[in-house]
Structure formats: C-alpha cells, structure tokens
Amino acid sequence: MAQPETTETTSDVHGYRARVAEHGRFRAVMESFAYLPPFGGMFKKTSPFYAESYWYCMGGITFLMFVYLTISGIILAWLGPFWWLTNSVGMVLKSTHYWAAQAFFFFLVLHLIRVWATGAFRGRRWLNWLLGSAVLLLGLGENLFGLLARGDWESQFVAMHSDDMLFTQPFFFHLFSPANFTADLAIHVAVIPVILFGLIIAHLTLVRLQGIARPL
Amino acid sequence: MSTTPVAPLEEQPAAGEPSEAAVVTQHVRHAYWKYPIIALALAIVLGLLGAFAGSPNSPRATIAQTTRQDPGGAALALTQELTRMSASAGNQQEFGLGPPGELFVTGPLRSFSPLLGGNIAAALAQYQAAPSSQQATWANNYLKALATITPESMGGGMETAMSPDYAKINTLHGDFGPVPTLIKADVQLARTGHLEQYLEARDPGHTLHLVTIWLYDHPKMLNDAVANGLTDDQWGMVKERGYSVGPWYLIIPAIIHVEFPNGVTGTGFVLWNLLVALLFIFALPLLPGVRSLPRLLRLPRLIVRRPMAGEEIPPDPDAGRHPELQEVGPP
Numbered sequence A: 001m002a003q004p005e006t007t008e009t010t011s012d013v014h015g016y017r018a019r020v021a022e023h024g025r026f027r028a029v030m031e032s033f034a035y036l037p038p039f040g041g042m043f044k045k046t047s048p049f050y051a052e053s054y055w056y057c058m059g060g061i062t063f064l065m066f067v068y069l070t071i072s073g074i075i076l077a078w079l080g081p082f083w084w085l086t087n088s089v090g091m092v093l094k095s096t097h098y099w100a101a102q103a104f105f106f107f108l109v110l111h112l113i114r115v116w117a118t119g120a121f122r123g124r125r126w127l128n129w130l131l132g133s134a135v136l137l138l139g140l141g142e143n144l145f146g147l148l149a150r151g152d153w154e155s156q157f158v159a160m161h162s163d164d165m166l167f168t169q170p171f172f173f174h175l176f177s178p179a180n181f182t183a184d185l186a187i188h189v190a191v192i193p194v195i196l197f198g199l200i201i202a203h204l205t206l207v208r209l210q211g212i213a214r215p216l
Numbered sequence B: 001m002s003t004t005p006v007a008p009l010e011e012q013p014a015a016g017e018p019s020e021a022a023v024v025t026q027h028v029r030h031a032y033w034k035y036p037i038i039a040l041a042l043a044i045v046l047g048l049l050g051a052f053a054g055s056p057n058s059p060r061a062t063i064a065q066t067t068r069q070d071p072g073g074a075a076l077a078l079t080q081e082l083t084r085m086s087a088s089a090g091n092q093q094e095f096g097l098g099p100p101g102e103l104f105v106t107g108p109l110r111s112f113s114p115l116l117g118g119n120i121a122a123a124l125a126q127y128q129a130a131p132s133s134q135q136a137t138w139a140n141n142y143l144k145a146l147a148t149i150t151p152e153s154m155g156g157g158m159e160t161a162m163s164p165d166y167a168k169i170n171t172l173h174g175d176f177g178p179v180p181t182l183i184k185a186d187v188q189l190a191r192t193g194h195l196e197q198y199l200e201a202r203d204p205g206h207t208l209h210l211v212t213i214w215l216y217d218h219p220k221m222l223n224d225a226v227a228n229g230l231t232d233d234q235w236g237m238v239k240e241r242g243y244s245v246g247p248w249y250l251i252i253p254a255i256i257h258v259e260f261p262n263g264v265t266g267t268g269f270v271l272w273n274l275l276v277a278l279l280f281i282f283a284l285p286l287l288p289g290v291r292s293l294p295r296l297l298r299l300p301r302l303i304v305r306r307p308m309a310g311e312e313i314p315p316d317p318d319a320g321r322h323p324e325l326q327e328v329g330p331p
Helices: A008-013 A016-023 A025-030 A054-086 A088-117 A123-148 A153-161 A181-210 B034-053 B063-069 B071-083 B100-116 B118-129 B132-148 B166-171 B179-192 B194-202 B209-217 B219-227 B248-259 B266-286
Strands: A046-048 B027-029
Touching: A016 A025, A016 B027, A025 B034, A054 A088, A054 A181, A054 B034, A088 A123, A088 B034, A088 B248, A123 A153, A123 A181, A123 B248, A123 B266, A153 A181, A153 B209, A153 B219, A181 B209, B063 B071, B063 B179, B063 B194, B063 B209, B063 B219, B071 B100, B071 B132, B071 B166, B071 B179, B071 B209, B071 B219, B100 B118, B100 B179, B100 B194, B100 B209, B118 B179, B132 B179, B166 B179, B179 B194, B194 B209, B209 B219, B248 B266
Parallel strands: none
Antiparallel strands: A046 B027
C-alpha cells in the first residue's frame, strides 16, 4: 500500500539540498518537475533499480507525445485549416503534429513490447493491459479522424474509400458521415481526445497504485 | 508498517514461473532528470522533421478543377446520377441523400437556370414533365451512347474507369430527349465552380460533404488513387500520396485486408480485426503457455537494467519505507 510522503524524513531526503548533495545540481534541477506541484504529490520518488532502463521510459515518452499532440492540436483547431494549409508556420506546426503522431505510435509500440516482454500484464495488472489496449485502439481511431480532418485530397479519398471497410453500419448509424469534414474535425478534436485523456489518466493512476511490476 | 523482507504477492513470479536471472529490486531515486532531456531532444527532432521533412499535403480536389481536367468523366458521372448507377445512388440510403439525379443535376440546373438561358429552363421543364420511365429511357440511352466515345482501358495494370472523350460529345445522336442539354449545362456549372457552391449551400454546416460524395462518383478520384498505388489491394492503407512515410502502424489491418480470406469485404475486415484485438487483449496475457512466452524466451534480460561490473548501487532514499528491498538472485 502506498505510504504518505509527508513525513519529515521523506521531506528531508527528497528536498532540493539533499538531492544536490546526492547527485549534483544539474540532475536536481532537471528532476524538479517531479518534486514540485502539480506532479510533486503524484509521482513516486523511487523505483526499482531494474526499472532504470530506457525501456521503462517508453510509456512516459508516449504520454509526452500525447501532451504535445493535445497542445499543437488545440492551436491548429483554433486557427483552422486555411491557416495550417497555407501559412508557413501553420504548415510546420501541422507537420510536427503529424510527426508527433508517428512518434506516439512508435513509443507506444515500444512500451507495449516492454510490458509484454517483462510480463507486466500478470494478475491484477491485466486491467491496466486492457486500458492500454483501449488507448492503442482508440488512438488508431483518432488517427483515422485526424486523416479525415486534414482537409486535403487524401482526406477526401479515404473518407469515401474507407466507408465500406470501416463503417459497416451506415455512416455510423447515420450519426455522421466520414465525408463530412465538419463532423470529422469535431470528432478528432473534441470527442475522441477526451475519452483518450480519461483512459490515459486511469492507466497512469493504476501504474501509480500497483507500482512497477517485477520482471518475469 | 510491515518489515517482512518479502516482496508483495503480485510482484512475485507466478507458481511454476521462477525467475531465471537475478534482478536488483532495491529502490533507487527515480531518474526523472532524464525526462526533460528526452523531451528537449524529441522537441528538436520533431521541429526539424516539421520544418524540413514536412508532412503529406496533397491539395484537395475541387469539382471545378476535376471537371476541367476530365469533363468527359463529369458527363459520365452526372449521367449516372440520372440513371441511378453512380456510387452515391447505390449508397443513397446510407448517405442519407435525396435522389442523386435531383441533388446533382436537376436541382443545380433549376437554381442556376436564370443564368443559363431559356433553352436550359425549357429542357428542364421537358425532363421533369416526362414520366419517370421516359426519363430513365433517355438517360440510359445517353449512357450507352457515351460508352461509344469512351476509349478502351489501357490494360496491363490496375483496372481504371475510362472517361468519355468530351470533344466528341456533340457527335452523339439518339433518343436522348433533353438529357444531353442538361448534362452539358451541368458540366458547365461544374467547370465554373457553381456546382460546388450549390452543394455547399445545400448542406450548410457539413463542409465538403456533398462535394466529396460527388467527387467519388467522378472516375478521376479512384483513377488518381490507382495511379498512386493507394487502393487497398495496393497496400494503400499504409501509404500516403506523394510521401514516403505512411501510417505504418496500420500494417496489421492492411495484412488482414489484402491477405486474409474475405478480408476485402467490410464484414470480413471488421471481424478479422476484432479477432486479432481479442487475441491481443485476452489470449496474450491470460492463456496458459502463451502468457509465459516472455519468460520462456528469456526476454526480460534484454529489458531490465543490471549493474555493470563494479557499479555501486546508490542508496535507497526511502530505505525506511522499503525494508523488503533486497537483491534477488536465482532461486
């Protein structure tokens, strides 16, 4: 069970001076985000030695990509398709959004490999495997609607050509049409990301509660 | 607080699955300091890729541009709207459309008839006054006539839909009624962009909806996709037009679509993907034997950090709260 971290002893050993004394000013400054609000009370301050491998960073990097996708996506949605398709800054931001999506899936797959290869799906952790799988599958859906909301030829072609493959129920029970750019954009920026955010928070909360699994 | 030097039950190897190699379970201060550096490195890489590699951006097709490039294809598509042989006619219920002939041909012509001149209004009146069987006869006859001025397929590769030669459209003769007049006027509306304006105005709030549906009726969109290797059977699911990086993470659905039995059909595609997802979610972590594969393959040793020769493991800053943390060796 997680112990409260507000004891005087805990505060001392995790204080800035103690950390500087332990491994120098550079590392102490760089890790400050994990000791200050809002993350200070959320992150565990120690981890097993075996987990100090870059493989164990992949989930965190995937989350970083999600954060970047959210921020860049809000700016893109705010300024609109004309801006991202014609303005040079808009085109670069749209491109970084595209590459961050590629990176999101790349690191997510590496995270998945790490979780599977270390058997971190055992016992009660299967629930988190389920949540992670939902993030992957919903992420693929988010990616599809991102493609449909891109506003270019590919969007038009995929909207029509994928219809029979992906929407066996007529246009999602007549709720929307993938050829409808407005609906695609709304789903991409306002519907799926909210669900994804909830799933990711639940996933991280379980990691926090269950700790890092011991490898098989 | 318990001081029993035993790892929590959920962290112990399952019965019959002993750990094969030592792992150091002592806690150390988490290396959070690496994350800002990783984030900065990734931001630089993303910025460079965004600035220099860019991202796929094929200009969207417009009705005006498509019709100027291939007016014969526009005439074919519009005639098929009247004969109910277009893709949108086949999907009329699914798309929630009205009759495509009215939506894409007679509706726009009626709206723009004051601009198009008296003969268009007269042709429209003649067409709409005729019984539906007569309308169908005229349109079908015209569709057959269009086939006579359509070149043979080039053959040798992916099958593409050929368009009638629009330069020869005035050479057609037969029992077409007012259909040729209507089609040529509608092609003119399409060429000037008025058809796109009409369709956007007819479905406000649903940007490009009807426009994209009609563009897919025009043979050019699918022909362009075939020419760029983007149809599903050409592994188009993992490609982008004019761009070397595609959605590689869709490789499993792409394999299912191209290689699996019935994967080419909508139902087959969905069911196969569902099966793969269920195997992934349930069989991989839960099925005895399968769930032990990582241990049998000794994969954890490739993942976990081990102390290097002579490396001292830093003290656990929370040692008082982690009394169970000891070096664990092989059983």
